[in-house]
Amino acid sequence: MKGEPLSRPAYVPLVETIAGRLSGVSNRNLQSDPTLWANALAGTVAFLQPDGIVVGFDITLAAEACGCPTLWRDDQPVLEGIPSSLHPEPEKNGRLRSALETAGRVFELTRRGRPCFAAITGPLTLACQLFGDEDGPKRLGEVKPLLVRAVEAWSRLRPDVLLFMEACSPAESLIEPPCRRIYTTLRNIVSHYNIAPGLYLGDRRFAALGGLPALDMEIYMLGDSVQGGLASLSSLWEFGEGSAVLGVGLPLDSLDSAREAVHRTLEEHDKLQRRRNFFFTSLGPVSRDVDLELLRGITREISELRL
């Protein structure tokens, strides 16, 4: 992140989803209690020893905080419909409020040893969640003040990275002026707090999207459908272009496939004329039922790599 060479690639999987499982508490109960949640996340970090911690990686958090009705199905939050009115202070509402408090505690515990990532829904996705896929891109201006508040609240916790999660179609709206202008504002806010802005793309339609450098992000992470939707692995290195750091997702079906993906990535990277800084991550949030020993195995293997 400081542009200094590393002896090995870092591994920052999105493991918030298993915190409840590791601590024996349902997600619903966990996310309503910042103390439980923070302890569970700290325990997850201690168990897995990843190279970084990501908090808030939940595409429903911001929408719920803005007023979207939420149901719990199979211990997972699901947005149900469009809100009748928008909550003017999302950072003080719902699970987002809890997430902010949790992150504050977790970051204080972990920041010395590993970078802290925070995550929040990006403007395009949030607008689609609040107003529908058709109206969302036209009403981006209405989500701006809400996101400004939420982003400032996250920024005050001083994470090293703030990831904006975009998983909504139409993808091309992401680089059109209305969305770009909001990203400029949000980037200015995080820059004031010396935080690196990042973009997580979770919809396959983003795979073919050009013009992303206009968003001026410092980190790109791709979800399964996006990375899988790329023409080839080599085109991954062109994603986002420029000097942005890339998060390369690893499959989690077996240790062999993960190992193979690591080695293939390193080989491809070595062939590049212009090197890019990168780290390994998961292709989206890990499944709650993921094999924990597999995760630990991957973490261990990457920690033993030497570049």
Add this chain to the structure above:
Amino acid sequence: MGFSINIDIGGTFTDFFSFEEGGPIHITKTPTTHYDLSVGLMKGIGELSRMFRLDRREFLDRTEAIRYCTTVGTNALIERSGPKLGLITTAGFEDTVFLGRARSWADGKTAQENKDLARIRKPEPLISRDMVVGVRERIDSFGQVICPLRREEVLEKLQVLVDRGAMGFVVCLLWSFMNPDHERMIKEIIEEEYPEDYLGSLPVTLSSEVSPKMGEYTRSVTAIVNAYIHGVMAGELNKLVTELREGGYRRPLVLVHNTGGMKKVSRTKAVLTHNAGPVAGLHGAATLGRLYDYRNIIFTDMGGTSFDIGVITGGRIQTYDFIPVIDRWRTNIPAIEVKSIGAGGGSIAWINKIMGGTLHVGPHSAGSMPGPACYDQGGEEPTVTDADLVLGYLNPDNYLGGKMPLDPDLSLKAIDKIARPLGIDAVEAGLRIRRIVDALMGQEVFKEVALKGHDPREFVLFACGGAGPTHACGFAPYIGVRRIVTSPFSPAFGAFGASTVNIQQVWDRSKTLKIFQWSQQSYSEDIEGFNKVVQELRDLAVRDLKLEGYQEEQIRFVLELDMRYGMQYNLTKIVSPCILVRTPQDFKDICARFTDQYSATYSPEATFPQGGINVECFYLTASVERPNVEMKPAPAGGTQSPRSALAGSRKAYWSAYRGFMETPVLSFERLEPGNRIEGPALIEARDTTYVIEPGWRFTLDPYFNGILENIE
């Protein structure tokens, strides 16, 4: 060759002034990061290193001095982030700090806030009532012990405070400045009970050490404020020093004081750091003024949050703040007076519905986050900077040298919010915002100068600060000055001022000496009494500066005295004609100087020698001069008409023409000494924009200072 880095933290921007010995000078500004001041500070140092074409480590490694005007202490007071303290005072006087001084509810409040009698309150005390204990002891006004202090009682009261959670102690006993023995005894007892090598060690602050001056309330409050902010400041500054050391800087960090001097962090009292930036700026103005032999200067600094005003008369800074207020607390530090009002580039324009829907500007500021609407950091309130942008004075693509692009649409949208209720368009609203803020500033300056008995027309105005050159022509007419000086260092003038400050400390002590008796028509013969105080202060100063690494021969001393006529209340400060008195004739000379100063301030008819003449307080300033940045005049070679500096034109609004007109835009970097530009014109420098209004002429002098003259 070594570098010098000088830093001034403001409410909106952190300013940097840096030079290489015998080499180039650079200034830069970064938004102040209030959440952690060191972030903005290190960013600025990084920018400076790039300007000097070095990497940051090498730049810091070659830096000889970092001088810092910090707001850490003031912020700690405002945020109430200090420790829980216990106060030990003379029994029966436990309520002194809560009673205050009659009108203490008004301290630190603006004139407007003071009128809101229904809402104004005394501030929440820094020490709660249950954390104040009194000990039976008494010393009289001559320093004689009337009632001795008992160790057992001190231990008992100490335990009460410790049980209630005290994390530090402040000791303030009556007349301790005359005889500090009892205060020192209490400190010894505390240190015996809680030695330094124990985890339970607690810091002790004595009022007789922090502020050995008369005035129980102000002495107590000064000691309390110092103790309150000390720990927070020490923590923050140590963190900064560590970060600098890890970055390659190997020398001590030096803090600028509000008394006009500077010392290493390790030898600075916390309470002396408040308002150091504006005082440094005033010092810079005095230094710059000496180039031109200006005797009377009005120093102004218009930043993002506040507008600072200082006055220099007779070529000297001689206006001291009478019991200066730090946040809401009256102290008695010998601070130089620089008045501040909430008027800056980030001042928010708002409609006052209670006052009939009128337009007001300030005192609240948008600060660095979110900042003016045009900063595009989520701010939606219209500010002075938004008005300047809408009126065409600022170049949105060249603000801070292009580092911070501005969005004029956001400014228009924000200003429109207040324009519509007023029934006017955004341009008219922008114009009114500008006029109001210019009027506020101009009137405040006029009051400051005229109410002190001076004629502003005899002064030169220094327009400093990032927004100073942008508004100088606007507020100067309210003052009546016809000549304005703007420096190329204006945008970071506080930081420039820090580079001109000497290693200096003021040692003060209250001591009443009657030096003239009317009834006997004679001058005092108590030479020893006078000299004893001066010698004690001198010894303290020499010891202190030797610890800084200086020799006695390098130290210069100036003695000032607070004096008054007997039976009068107000004090008049004079520079004593001698440091030590040798004969009663010296007392006569001192009295003569006092009479002259008193006459100049109040009128010769107001003198009252019948009351006798007293010295009440001694101020010994000990300083070691440091070399300043060399300002060499360049040969005036530029043609009067600077065609080569013309960078284009844009539409800007001029009241004289009641509308927008195409206005020449010049680049400051391409101007040459001797160039003359008549308004209307705009001159873009890297960190500021000069707005030359119709009726004004700008001339670049050989020192690259811009001289604005009213030619109407």
